[in-house]
Amino acid sequence: MSSLGRAALAAMLIVGAGTANGQITTVVAAPPRKTEPAQQAAAQKREQAAQDSVARVTMTGMKEWVDSASSALAIRPDTVPTTSDTALGTPRAAASPARRSDSSETVRTQEPTAEFKKGARAPDTATLIPAIALSGVALILAGVAMKRRERLARSRVRR
Amino acid sequence: MNSRGTVSNALIVCGALLLIASGASIARAAIARDAVRARWAEIEAGRAVAGARLSTSGARWSSARGTPVARVMIPRLGLDEVVVEGVGDDELRSGPGHMIGSALPGDSGTSVISAHRDRHFHALRGIAVGDTVITDSERGTISWTVSRIRVVRADDPALDARATPTLMLTTCWPIRYVGPAPDRLIVEAVPK
Numbered sequence: 571m572s573s574l575g576r577a578a579l580a581a582m583l584i585v586g587a588g589t590a591n592g593q594i595t596t597v598v599a600a601p602p603r604k605t606e607p608a609q610q611a612a613a614q615k616r617e618q619a620a621q622d623s624v625a626r627v628t629m630t631g632m633k634e635w636v637d638s639a640s641s642a643l644a645i646r647p648d649t650v651p652t653t654s655d656t657a658l659g660t661p662r663a664a665a666s667p668a669r670r671s672d673s674s675e676t677v678r679t680q681e682p683t684a685e686f687k688k689g690a691r692a693p694d695t696a697t698l699i700p701a702i703a704l705s706g707v708a709l710i711l712a713g714v715a716m717k718r719r720e721r722l723a724r725s726r727v728r729r
Numbered sequence: 730m731n732s733r734g735t736v737s738n739a740l741i742v743c744g745a746l747l748l749i750a751s752g753a754s755i756a757r758a759a760i761a762r763d764a765v766r767a768r769w770a771e772i773e774a775g776r777a778v779a780g781a782r783l784s785t786s787g788a789r790w791s792s793a794r795g796t797p798v799a800r801v802m803i804p805r806l807g808l809d810e811v812v813v814e815g816v817g818d819d820e821l822r823s824g825p826g827h828m829i830g831s832a833l834p835g836d837s838g839t840s841v842i843s844a845h846r847d848r849h850f851h852a853l854r855g856i857a858v859g860d861t862v863i864t865d866s867e868r869g870t871i872s873w874t875v876s877r878i879r880v881v882r883a884d885d886p887a888l889d890a891r892a893t894p895t896l897m898l899t900t901c902w903p904i905r906y907v908g909p910a911p912d913r914l915i916v917e918a919v920p921k
């Protein structure tokens with residue numbers, strides 16, 4: 571082999587080795603391989619969370635369904651009040667707290683409503699409707715009276 | 730048009746708006762009351778078909794808020810109302826409300842039924858001790874005798890929890906008071 575050939579072979583080896591090294595580096599390339607399991611784990615977590623949410627929604631729906639079914643069938647525990655000084659031991663009263671734990675009922679219990687207990691106040695049955703209607707009538711009467719006065723004043727001016 | 734004319738027109742318009750608002754509220758209440766009565770009629774029809782009381786199997790019953798749970802009648806006063814579950818604003822619009830947590834009429838314990846004085850319980854202004862009250866619920870039809878009538882302050886803890894069946898009808902007092910009434914009328918009845 572001539573010196574030129576040797577030099578060419580050496581150059582090829584150097585370039586080839588560099589390329590091979592680069593290929594190996596590219597092939598081995600750790601970052602994608604390391605991130606793939608992480609991404610898969612993240613994806614699995616997302617999927618799991620979605621499934622959990624779906625399961626939770628399903629369970630809530632089932633709970634509502636069970637509650638509605640039990641109330642529709644009038645299945646109530648026939649418990650007898652153990653203490654004589656409270657009415658909370660009645661079957662209805664016993665059923666009430668259970669209803670409150672329901673998600674749909676939770677929204678309802680946020681409303682300011684009265685519930686019976688020993689020494690409870692009478693429910694707020696006050697209404698402003700009569701007062702509103704009466705004030706409406708008063709305003710109309712006042713307006714009509716002002717108009718009448720105005721007309722009288724005009725007629726006096728004309729005379 | 731001078732300023733006086735403008736003011737008088739404004740007063741008339743405002744008054745008309747207030748009347749319309751109160752009229753609309755009353756109309757909505759009447760519609761809700763009709764709906765509850767229709768629902769109660771359905772329940773009674775279901776009972777008739779089943780040939781049994783609501784507590785027996787086969788009958789449908791719901792204790793959700795706003796659904797009819799009983800019927801209260803005072804023959805002497807011509808009062809006949811369908812009672813719904815709950816005493817919130819929405820429930821009291823459609824009829825007298827059964828206070829959640831209290832017993833149903835006929836159960837052992839205190840049963841509390843409340844309504845607005847200017848609507849469903851307006852007739853209570855003529856109630857007297859010894860009057861007959863009839864309730865119809867899933868516990869059956871029960872006749873009560875009015876045993877006590879009292880007027881308490883609105884914030885008084887006046888509702889007792891009794892071991893024996895007791896019916897308490899409550900509304901605001903005075904009946905013809907304009908504005909938020911300061912007192913409450915409590916009519917107590919015991920089974921005949």
